[in-house]
Amino acid sequence: MAITHNLGFPRIGARRELKFALESYWKDQSSRDALKAVGAQLRERHWKHQARVNFVPVGDFAFYDQVLDMSFTLGNLPERVRGFHGDALDNYFRVARGRSAQAADEHVACCSGVAAGEMTKWFDTNYHYIVPEFTAATNFSLDATRLVTQIAEARAAGVNVKPVIIGPVTYLWLGKSKDDSDRLALLPKLLPVYGALLDTFAAQGIDWVQIDEPALVTELDAKWRDAFVTAYDSLSVRRVRLLLATYFGQLQENLELACTLPVDGLHIDAINARDELAQAAAILSDTSVLSVGAINGRNIWKTDLNAVLAWLEPLAKQLGERLWIAPSCSLLHVPVDLDSEQKLDAEVRSWLAFALQKLDELKLLADALNNGRDSVGSALVANAKAIHHRRTSLRVNNPVVKAALARIDAALGQRHSAYAVRAPKQAALLKLPAFPTTTIGSFPQTAEIRHARSEFKAGKLDTAAYKAAMQAEIARSVREQETLGLDVLVHGEAERNDMVEYFGEQLEGYAFSQFGWVQSYGSRCVKPPVLFGDISRPGAMTVEWITYAQSLTNKPMKGMLTGPVTILNWSFVRDDQPRSVSCRQLALAIREEVLDLEKAGVRVIQIDEAALREGLPLRRSQWNEYLQWAVESFRITANGVRDETQIHTHMCYSEFNDIIASIADMDADVITIETSRSDMELLDVFDHFKYPNQIGPGVYDIHSPNIPSRESIVQLMKKAAGRIPAERLWVNPDCGLKTRQWTEVTPALTNMVAAAKVLRSQLL
Ligand code: GLN
Ligand code: ZN
Numbered sequence: 001m002a003i004t005h006n007l008g009f010p011r012i013g014a015r016r017e018l019k020f021a022l023e024s025y026w027k028d029q030s031s032r033d034a035l036k037a038v039g040a041q042l043r044e045r046h047w048k049h050q051a052r053v054n055f056v057p058v059g060d061f062a063f064y065d066q067v068l069d070m071s072f073t074l075g076n077l078p079e080r081v082r083g084f085h086g087d088a089l090d091n092y093f094r095v096a097r098g099r100s101a102q103a104a105d106e107h108v109a110c111c112s113g114v115a116a117g118e119m120t121k122w123f124d125t126n127y128h129y130i131v132p133e134f135t136a137a138t139n140f141s142l143d144a145t146r147l148v149t150q151i152a153e154a155r156a157a158g159v160n161v162k163p164v165i166i167g168p169v170t171y172l173w174l175g176k177s178k179d180d181s182d183r184l185a186l187l188p189k190l191l192p193v194y195g196a197l198l199d200t201f202a203a204q205g206i207d208w209v210q211i212d213e214p215a216l217v218t219e220l221d222a223k224w225r226d227a228f229v230t231a232y233d234s235l236s237v238r239r240v241r242l243l244l245a246t247y248f249g250q251l252q253e254n255l256e257l258a259c260t261l262p263v264d265g266l267h268i269d270a271i272n273a274r275d276e277l278a279q280a281a282a283i284l285s286d287t288s289v290l291s292v293g294a295i296n297g298r299n300i301w302k303t304d305l306n307a308v309l310a311w312l313e314p315l316a317k318q319l320g321e322r323l324w325i326a327p328s329c330s331l332l333h334v335p336v337d338l339d340s341e342q343k344l345d346a347e348v349r350s351w352l353a354f355a356l357q358k359l360d361e362l363k364l365l366a367d368a369l370n371n372g373r374d375s376v377g378s379a380l381v382a383n384a385k386a387i388h389h390r391r392t393s394l395r396v397n398n399p400v401v402k403a404a405l406a407r408i409d410a411a412l413g414q415r416h417s418a419y420a421v422r423a424p425k426q427a428a429l430l431k432l433p434a435f436p437t438t439t440i441g442s443f444p445q446t447a448e449i450r451h452a453r454s455e456f457k458a459g460k461l462d463t464a465a466y467k468a469a470m471q472a473e474i475a476r477s478v479r480e481q482e483t484l485g486l487d488v489l490v491h492g493e494a495e496r497n498d499m500v501e502y503f504g505e506q507l508e509g510y511a512f513s514q515f516g517w518v519q520s521y522g523s524r525c526v527k528p529p530v531l532f533g534d535i536s537r538p539g540a541m542t543v544e545w546i547t548y549a550q551s552l553t554n555k556p557m558k559g560m561l562t563g564p565v566t567i568l569n570w571s572f573v574r575d576d577q578p579r580s581v582s583c584r585q586l587a588l589a590i591r592e593e594v595l596d597l598e599k600a601g602v603r604v605i606q607i608d609e610a611a612l613r614e615g616l617p618l619r620r621s622q623w624n625e626y627l628q629w630a631v632e633s634f635r636i637t638a639n640g641v642r643d644e645t646q647i648h649t650h651m652c653y654s655e656f657n658d659i660i661a662s663i664a665d666m667d668a669d670v671i672t673i674e675t676s677r678s679d680m681e682l683l684d685v686f687d688h689f690k691y692p693n694q695i696g697p698g699v700y701d702i703h704s705p706n707i708p709s710r711e712s713i714v715q716l717m718k719k720a721a722g723r724i725p726a727e728r729l730w731v732n733p734d735c736g737l738k739t740r741q742w743t744e745v746t747p748a749l750t751n752m753v754a755a756a757k758v759l760r761s762q763l764l
Helices: 019-024 033-052 068-072 089-099 145-156 168-174 183-203 222-235 252-260 270-282 305-322 355-371 373-392 397-405 417-432 445-458 463-484 543-551 566-569 579-599 620-637 657-665 681-688 710-723 743-762
Strands: 054-056 119-121 128-130 161-166 208-212 242-244 265-269 288-295 323-327 508-511 518-521 524-526 531-536 558-562 603-608 646-651 670-673 694-697
Touching: 019 033, 033 054, 033 089, 033 145, 033 355, 054 145, 054 463, 068 089, 068 128, 068 145, 068 161, 068 168, 119 445, 119 670, 119 694, 128 161, 128 518, 145 161, 161 168, 168 183, 168 222, 183 222, 222 242, 222 252, 252 270, 265 270, 265 323, 270 288, 270 305, 288 305, 305 323, 305 355, 305 373, 305 518, 305 657, 323 355, 355 373, 355 566, 397 531, 397 579, 445 463, 463 743, 518 681, 531 579, 543 579, 579 603, 579 620, 603 620, 657 681, 694 710, 710 743
Parallel strands: 054 161, 161 208, 208 242, 242 265, 265 288, 288 323, 558 603, 603 646, 646 670, 670 694
Antiparallel strands: 119 128, 508 531, 518 524
16 A cells, blocks of 8 residues: 655645735734634645645645744744744744734834844755754754644644654754854754654654655765764654655765664655665665655646556555655645636646646555556546647647757857957947946836736737837836936836746747746745747847837947746746756747847847856756756857847856856856845955956845945945956946836936946046
8 A cells, every 4th residue: 555645735825825914914904813814724725635645744834934934943043033022923024034014013113123034045946945043052942832733733624644844954954053163063952852842743643754854865974964863863762753855856875874764764756866766665674664756846747647657566566555655845846726727728738737736646646556557547548648748749849949959069159259359349339438337137117017017918908008108118217327327228128027937928838827826935926937848939029129229329228138047947847858958949049039139230138147056956066067058058049149249147146156167158248246245255256266258246235225325336346346357347236126116226326327437537
C-alpha cells in the first residue's frame, strides 16, 4: 500500500482571499478577528480539499511567511521588537513589515515603526521569506500555541494530521548572524526547543511529523553536515516519527548523510533527483519510509502518469508499505485550482494541472499502485491522450522556430566591433554631456493609466481611445523629462502593466491565466504567464510607442525591452525542453524587436535583465552552465545592431560580485544597476575587476518615498568616480519609477540633474 501525503498547500486562497483580508486589515478597514476568521476558513477549506490524500500538512499556513512563523514558534524575535506589547498577530506583522494595522492598535506609539525584517528568496523559487536574525546571545523558547491550535482545527475538519516544521539545521542555515557570530554555535541551545516541540506533538497524539531540511540539496561544508548528525541524534529519541523532507534539487554528496540520519523516513524530490531514488532505497534502513516526490510541485503541467508509473511500480514492489508518494515540494509555488479558469484557451487548459489537480493525480497514482492500473484505466487513458496531444500539437512545436534555433551560430551574438571602436561612434551620434542623466524606464502608473488599461481590457474603451490616452501620458512624461533637463529620455511604459506580461501577451507560445496567482511575499502575489510553445513574434511590440515618443523630442529616446532571461525566469516554463532552449527562442524573438527599433531610427535600446541573477542554480557547481546560456541569450538579443546603436541593460540588484565576469561578457555598452542602498559598496568589485564599458550606479532608492538631496547624489557619484573613470559614468536612479508618485519623482530627478551639473563642474 503506497501512502499519499502532501508537503504544503498554497495559503493565499483560490481568489487571493488572504491577500485581500490582510490588506484590508492593514488599512484599518476590517478587524483583527475578521482577518483571523478568514485564515481559519482558508485552512479549513484547504484541509478539506486535501482530504483525498492520506496525510495532510498542518502548520504550512502562515499569515505572512512560514519561516517567520517558525521564528515565533522558537521564540526567536529580533532584538528591536523585544519590548513589544499588545496583540501577538500585530507584533508578527511589525516584525514582517515594520507595522501592523494602525487604528485598532493601542500600541502604535510604542511598538510601531520598527525596521521590517529582511526578506530573501526561498531557495531558487520566487517566494521570499523573512530572514531569521541571530546573535551569539540568541536564546530560544517554545511557543507551540499556533501549531497545537491548528492541529485541533485540522482534526475537526476530519483530516489525518501531519505537522510540518522547518528543521533546526535549515532554520539556522536560512538565517543571518547580526554580530558575525557563528550561527551554528546556537544549535545546542536550539535543539532542546525542537525536542520540546516534538514532545508537544507526541502529547497531542501525533504520529508523523514532517521536518523540512531543504538545505540538504545545497553544497554544505563539513560543519553543516556534522550539524545534521548532531541534530538528528538528539531529536531521534522523541516519541514521534520524523519524515525528513528535502526538495528543490539533488542530494548528491549529501545523499548518504540524509539516508543514514536516525529518522523514520526521507522525502526526495523525484522531479530533480529521480536517479537518486534507487541508491536511497538501498541505503535506507529496512524500516524507513522513502517518500517520493513524483509530481512536480513547481510547475503547472499535467503529469505523464503512465510514464511515472513505469518507474514507480518497481519501487512500490520493492518497498511495499514503506513507499510514500507526494508532490516534489510544497504546492505553495503553484496556483490553487484550474477549474477557476474560464477564459483559458481550451487546448492549453487540457495540458495543465494546478494544486488541486495535482492532488488528484497523486490519488490516481496511488490507486494504480495499490489496486492495479486497470482500476483507474479510463483516467490513465485520458491522461495519456492529453499528454500525447500536447507533445504533438503544432502550437507547441513550430518547425520555423526550431529551424531558426538550429541556425544560431557564434557570430549571431557578436557585435561588429569591440566596445572601444563603438563608443566613439555612439558619442559622435548622441552628443551627450559627461555624467549623462537618464531613468530606468517606467514613470508613475497613475490611477488614470490603470483605469484606462482596465477599461480597455474590459472592452469599455476602444483601441483608438486607449491609444490616445497612452499617447497623452507619453507626451506628458516626455514634457516632464525635457523640463527636468534629462539627457536620454524614456517613454515611461504607461502601456505596460508588467514588464514580462506585456511581451508575453504579444508573443506566440504564451498563455495567460485569470487566477493563476502565486505568493511572492506577504500579501504580494504574481501571476506568471505560461510559456507553453515555441516562441515567435508575429509583429513589432514596442516600435509604435517608442517612435511616437521620439517624435516629440530631439533628445535620444531609449527603446525599452525586457530581456529573454528575465522573461523566462518570471514565467511558468516548459518541462518538455531545457530552459536554455526556451531562452534562446525568446532571445530570437526579442532580437527581432531590437532590430525593428533600430530600423525605426531608435539610437539607444535598453534590454532589462532584472531577473538574471535569480536564475542561478542552487549549487555553485552548476552556475557556469546557466551563466553561459543566459549570457549567450542576451548577446543574441542585443548584439545584432550597428556600432552606432547604444545598448543598455539594467539589473535591479546589487550582489553581482560573483558573476561580474559574465555581466561584462554580455557586452552591453551601458549597464545601470542598484547601488544606493549599499552606499556604493557593491562597487568594490570594480577594484579588482576592470569593467570595460559604461556604468550607471543607481544614485537613489526608488523603493522609498524619501527625496534624495543633491549633495547625497554628488557624494555617491564621487565614490563611484573613485573606482570607475568619470567618462564612463552615468547618473540614474536605482530602478523604474512606476510605484512612485509624480510629486516624489519630480523633486528627486530635479536634484539628480542638479547633481550631474555639479559633477561636471567639479570632476572634469
Ligand atoms: N524598465 C523597467 C522599469 O523601469 C525595469 C524594471 C525592473 O528592473 N524591475 O520599470
Ligand atoms: Zn530594476
